[in-house]
Amino acid sequence: MDIARLRALRELSSRQTMAAVAEALFLTPSAVSQQIAQLEEEAGVKLIERQGRGVRLTKAGEVLVEHTERMLLVLDEAKSDLAQIKREVAGVIRVAAFPTVAAALLPRAINALKLSYPYLDVVLEELEPAEGLASLSSWQTDVAFVDDLSLKLGGKQKNIEQVSVLNDVLYVMLPSGHRLASQVSLSVSDLRNERWALDSASSFYAQFVVNLCRRAGYEPQVNAAGRGFEIVSAMVAAGCSVTVIPGLRMAHRIEGVVAVKLRPEIGRKISVAYRKGERGHPAIKVFVDQVVRSAAEIAVA
Structure with a gap:
């Protein structure tokens, strides 16, 4: 059975439409449909069935995806073993990271890696945690930064491992001349009559902040x-506004604002995720080790 077709079936098990799989694998929907049809011919059994506008796997399809997961894990392990034999940290490592990590942590880590491993090229793409995890599972990226505030690693990511990088806490960001700027801490209830600015690029985080206000008994006035x-x-x-931000946002000084700790404290654990089969890959190992060191330096600063 062709590995590319097996990978297409695996993607279909989670994405459920030919169009979504096509986008993930940089193919056309008709090409994905053809791959699945060819795979069914090779297997001699139906692997998918229509369900509304999408598809779902048959029992045979689910069994084949389970075997595919193990095969892909072994292939990753083989690549890692070969890379260790070469004893050279080189090539390209593709990194998916959400904005706060991408801005506050990664430039420091990438610069340190460049000095120690000049033949290792780190390519960064800004993706929210859920997008980065999907990209990692689709072999579009090699490592992805995630946090436990926006997602949980569930059963569908059983071939993904994560290493804890740092703990971050949320702050209220206020204009420096605001009447509450001198407070040691603030609750969301204290901001009931304020106007809010929200980062809608991260739809999950914006909704999370809105829900904090709703749990405090009011609808935020978003201007x-x-x-x-x-x-x-x-x-x-x-x-003009106030907002709630992750502490990492304040890693770089922002003129005209102050950050006041949120009460009660709300934290998030930031981790770097990678495929289990590549845990021994030299490039992955040095990248993860450097990210952990750079995070510790930020915490000390």
């Missing part, structure tokens, strides 16, 4: 929904 932190921070610095 800015920017696709990125630049607009949010500008609105707060100008005195």
